[in-house]
Amino acid sequence: MNQPALYPCFLGPYGENDQLLESLVVEFLRDHVYWRRNLHPEDLPAIPTGANRRPDYIEFESRLRRELHLLSAALKRSVPFHSPRYLGHMVSDLLIPGLAAQMLALPYNPNNVSADAAPITIDLELKAGLQLAAMLGWPADPAHDDCAFGHLTSGGTLANLQGLRLALALKAFPVALRAAGVPLPGVPDEDWEAFNTGPAVATALFAAWCDWRDALAPRERQGWQRRVDAQRIETLGLSDFLDRHPQLSTPCVFAPATAHYSWSKGMKMLGLGRAQLALIPGQAMRLDVDALQEALDDCLRLRQPVLMAVGVLGSTEFGTIDPLDRLADARDGMQARGLGFSLHLDAAWGGYLASLFRNADGGLRTRDEVGAGFREFPRPEVHRAFAAIPRMDSVTIDPHKLGYLPYGSGAFLCRDQRAIGLLAEDADYVFDGAPATDFFQRHRQLGRYIPEGSKPGANAAAVYVTHRVLPLDHGNFGRLQAQGILAAEAFMDEARGFIARIAPLATVAVPFAPDCNLVCLAMNPQGNRDVARMNRFMRGLHDALRASPEQPLQRGEYFGSMTTLRPEAMGAEDTARVLAALGLEADALDDGGEDRDRIVVLRHTLMNPFLLDAGGAGGGYLRGYFDYLERLVGAALAQEARAA
Numbered sequence: 001m002n003q004p005a006l007y008p009c010f011l012g013p014y015g016e017n018d019q020l021l022e023s024l025v026v027e028f029l030r031d032h033v034y035w036r037r038n039l040h041p042e043d044l045p046a047i048p049t050g051a052n053r054r055p056d057y058i059e060f061e062s063r064l065r066r067e068l069h070l071l072s073a074a075l076k077r078s079v080p081f082h083s084p085r086y087l088g089h090m091v092s093d094l095l096i097p098g099l100a101a102q103m104l105a106l107p108y109n110p111n112n113v114s115a116d117a118a119p120i121t122i123d124l125e126l127k128a129g130l131q132l133a134a135m136l137g138w139p140a141d142p143a144h145d146d147c148a149f150g151h152l153t154s155g156g157t158l159a160n161l162q163g164l165r166l167a168l169a170l171k172a173f174p175v176a177l178r179a180a181g182v183p184l185p186g187v188p189d190e191d192w193e194a195f196n197t198g199p200a201v202a203t204a205l206f207a208a209w210c211d212w213r214d215a216l217a218p219r220e221r222q223g224w225q226r227r228v229d230a231q232r233i234e235t236l237g238l239s240d241f242l243d244r245h246p247q248l249s250t251p252c253v254f255a256p257a258t259a260h261y262s263w264s265k266g267m268k269m270l271g272l273g274r275a276q277l278a279l280i281p282g283q284a285m286r287l288d289v290d291a292l293q294e295a296l297d298d299c300l301r302l303r304q305p306v307l308m309a310v311g312v313l314g315s316t317e318f319g320t321i322d323p324l325d326r327l328a329d330a331r332d333g334m335q336a337r338g339l340g341f342s343l344h345l346d347a348a349w350g351g352y353l354a355s356l357f358r359n360a361d362g363g364l365r366t367r368d369e370v371g372a373g374f375r376e377f378p379r380p381e382v383h384r385a386f387a388a389i390p391r392m393d394s395v396t397i398d399p400h401k402l403g404y405l406p407y408g409s410g411a412f413l414c415r416d417q418r419a420i421g422l423l424a425e426d427a428d429y430v431f432d433g434a435p436a437t438d439f440f441q442r443h444r445q446l447g448r449y450i451p452e453g454s455k456p457g458a459n460a461a462a463v464y465v466t467h468r469v470l471p472l473d474h475g476n477f478g479r480l481q482a483q484g485i486l487a488a489e490a491f492m493d494e495a496r497g498f499i500a501r502i503a504p505l506a507t508v509a510v511p512f513a514p515d516c517n518l519v520c521l522a523m524n525p526q527g528n529r530d531v532a533r534m535n536r537f538m539r540g541l542h543d544a545l546r547a548s549p550e551q552p553l554q555r556g557e558y559f560g561s562m563t564t565l566r567p568e569a570m571g572a573e574d575t576a577r578v579l580a581a582l583g584l585e586a587d588a589l590d591d592g593g594e595d596r597d598r599i600v601v602l603r604h605t606l607m608n609p610f611l612l613d614a615g616g617a618g619g620g621y622l623r624g625y626f627d628y629l630e631r632l633v634g635a636a637l638a639q640e641a642r643a644a
Helices: 018-039 055-075 096-108 121-136 156-180 191-195 199-214 218-231 233-244 262-269 289-302 324-336 351-357 367-371 380-387 417-423 439-443 457-469 477-502 531-545 572-581 621-643
Strands: 149-153 252-256 277-280 306-312 342-347 394-397 410-414 506-509 518-525 561-565 599-605
Touching (some): 121 149, 121 410, 121 457, 149 417, 156 191, 156 218, 156 394, 156 410, 156 417, 199 218, 199 417, 289 306, 324 342, 324 380, 351 380, 410 417, 417 439, 477 518, 506 572, 518 531
Parallel strands (some): 306 342, 342 394
Antiparallel strands (some): 149 410, 394 410, 506 518, 518 599
């Protein structure tokens, strides 16, 4: 069931493509050495011939080799992400194009904050952002003023923080314009209205302000710039800004209960406060838009500003996908009623699945076209969600997840490049202030806009080259995503057989049908009514599935991960349904401690491209996993009985 087109893409579970990767590394290491030698061949070598025969050189090499051998030996106890026997966290084998490109770029050591330090890889990073934007359905032609913009981050956490930064800048800038008295048409007359223009109008106002300012004589231009800067929230800080505008208060952020904990981090880091993050209870582990609408109505009635609403495209626990179309409709409706806010899509996990929904020309594929070859994917709600991605204002995507690229390669994208200028920070010794005449000139001094002061250009090379080798459409990168969906369907088939076989020993349930390639299993020993006992049992299974550095990896047949289900994330209806499916009472969960306020489940991330391979695993890796799990359940229950 594997696609032959994927055979050259990975080093492989058994290192099958070692010669390909080795030849690439050696070839381009030599090429790098030739580059050094030919920069100024008239220079004499700094390290003399014969230096490697000096005693101190030999001693240094000996220490180096010893430490590298020790490191290599220690790393053999790492988690075997490359293996189809690994079904745990959101990581798998690495794509050869990205791995080779990163290795190739590393000796050049570009720092992607300044064109002076990374003249090549900064452009690659900007192009990678455009590649991702096109996959999402955003305008990605850099010749257009309203083209999208994206940059890489260390991961989704920093990308989410960048989304908060940009949303706050967009929300507050019209207020600063009004306070500074800038004579621009469209600047609102009242603070509340200015604070609620919404990101599209705020972006247009910022662009108009820049054009108006730049047309002034130099001295007048500088004076107006100082006046506006003095009124900005970035200058005053949140407290002083709100003191000057008593109609306003600290804006809140709405996110689904499934949202990643990075949102709490971001609220604290920006000084907005964790109390301003409101988590909306879930409905089938997806955002309950009706509950969100009620909360937004309350905000409008109470004149409580809203900074952002977050949608999730692939939750961390279940890969569930929020109804983004309904989320966008709710935002548009509130904007029409005078409550403006940004929409951010946390697609750290599911972003690359969008390649399945794109034709080579960038057009959106129909549900029937996407679903060809799958049994159920995508559900109508899932297709509508992907179709609604272009209505988001900013997006987080992690190339180091479903992009199969090395850590840390996250990405932040915004729909309109003009908005990113609101985050600009100038440092004379880094940025030359040259006038920007096109997309790449405007953003080449990338450090002006991003939180980091240093970042590796090698990651940008890895992302860009990978997207060039495997374009982000259904016929190329989408083939890799399709393998994960097919693996999830096969997993569900095997799970049904396992549930029937294990029924005399334990009650097993799939709490939520998968939207993509993340599937969880909950298990309760037969006849048990105690949540704490069930959770101890599940944690014991997870201990057997962990890759422990204290024992040889070969002793673990399969490797998995776990997570927990909480009532606030599931919602009352689904909590009752899941408890009933496990043979537990509706009031089994409580806040009494002893692991009684949640349900522990095994989480399976089905992203290894060779999971469907049957070789050497006795009926396939997935069948082998469930056979192993069946043995673990039997052994765990037998041990419980002996202990009793």
